[in-house]
Amino acid sequence: MRLQLSSVGFGYRGRTAVRAVGFKASGGEIIALVGPNGAGKSSLLRLCAGLLDPARGQIVLDGFDLRELAPGQRARRIAYMPPDGSSAWPMPVRRIVALGRVPHLKPLRRLTAEDEAAIDTALDRAGIAGLAERPFDQLSSGERARVLLARALATQADLILLDEPTAALDPRHQLAVMDILRAEANRGALVIVAAHALDLVARYADRALLMQEGRIMADAPPAQSLSEAHIAEVFGVVAPGGITPTPLRLTD
Numbered sequence: 001m002r003l004q005l006s007s008v009g010f011g012y013r014g015r016t017a018v019r020a021v022g023f024k025a026s027g028g029e030i031i032a033l034v035g036p037n038g039a040g041k042s043s044l045l046r047l048c049a050g051l052l053d054p055a056r057g058q059i060v061l062d063g064f065d066l067r068e069l070a071p072g073q074r075a076r077r078i079a080y081m082p083p084d085g086s087s088a089w090p091m092p093v094r095r096i097v098a099l100g101r102v103p104h105l106k107p108l109r110r111l112t113a114e115d116e117a118a119i120d121t122a123l124d125r126a127g128i129a130g131l132a133e134r135p136f137d138q139l140s141s142g143e144r145a146r147v148l149l150a151r152a153l154a155t156q157a158d159l160i161l162l163d164e165p166t167a168a169l170d171p172r173h174q175l176a177v178m179d180i181l182r183a184e185a186n187r188g189a190l191v192i193v194a195a196h197a198l199d200l201v202a203r204y205a206d207r208a209l210l211m212q213e214g215r216i217m218a219d220a221p222p223a224q225s226l227s228e229a230h231i232a233e234v235f236g237v238v239a240p241g242g243i244t245p246t247p248l249r250l251t252d
C-alpha cells in the first residue's frame with residue numbers, strides 16, 4: 001500500500017494546525033511523528049485516518065483520494081488508536097476489542113469464527129487476554145492503552161495510525177508494543193506513530209518526521225532527523241550527540 005500527502009493544510013476555526021505537509025510512505029515502514037506539544041502530530045494522524053478533512057491539498061491511498069474511499073473500505077483499511085484511554089466505557093474489554101472487527105461485519109451479521117480468532121490474537125499480542133472480561137473503565141491507564149492497541153490490531157488494517165501508544169506504558173510494555181508495530185510493518189502494513197519517546201523512535205522507526213508549528217522540518221531516518229542541531233532547534237533541549245536508541249531490551 002502507498003500513502004501520499006501533497007501540500008496538506010488544516011486548521012481549527014482559523015487556527016492553523018497543519019501547514020503544507022507532504023510525504024510518501026509505503027507498507028513495511030514505521031514512520032514516527034515527532035515534535036513539541038501542539039506541533040500538529042495528532043491533527044496529521046487524524047487527517048490520515050480520514051477523521052478530519054484537509055482544507056488544502058490531498059491525501060491519496062493507493063491512488064484514491066481518501067475522501068473518495070467508501071466509508072466501509074476506509075474503516076477496513078485504516079486503524080486508528082486515539083491518544084489516551086480516558087474514555088470511560090463501562091464495557092468488557094473483549095467487546096471493545098471486538099469493535100475493531102465491525103468494519104468486517106456484513107450488515108446485521110454476528111462475529112464469525114474468523115472475527116473471534118482475530119480478537120483472541122489481538123488480546124494475546126497486547127498481553128491483555130487475562131483482562132478480557134474486565135470493565136474497560138476499571139483498568140489502569142496503561143492497561144486501557146493496550147486495549148485500544150488490541151482494538152486497532154483486530155482490524156488487520158494495512159494503514160495503522162497510533163497517537164502516543166506507549167505514553168502510559170511501563171518500560172517492558174513500551175518495548176513489547178514497539179515490537180508489535182515492527183511485526184505489523186513486517187507483514188506489510190504502514191505504521192505511523194506519534195511519539196515523544198525519542199529513544200524508542202531512534203530504535204524502531206525507519207523514518208522520523210520532525211514537526212514544528214504544523215510543518216515537517218525533517219523527514220529522514222532518526223539518526224539524521226533527530227540530530228543534536230534539530231533537537232535543540234525544535235525542542236530547545238540539548239541532546240549531546242543526538243538521540244541514542246534505547247538500550248533497553250526484554251529479558252529472555
Ligand SMILES: Nc1ncnc2c1ncn2[C@@H]1O[C@H](COP(=O)(O)OP(=O)(O)OP(=O)(O)O)[C@@H](O)[C@H]1O
Binds near residue numbers: 012017036043
Ligand atoms: N479540537 C481543537 N480545536 C481547536 N484547536 C485545536 C484542536 N485540537 C488541536 N488544536 C490546536 O491545533 C494545534 C495542533 O494540535 P495537535 O493536537 O495536532 O498537536 P500535537 O503535536 O499532537 O501535540 P501534543 O504533543 O501535545 O499531543 C495546537 O495549536 C492545538 O492547540
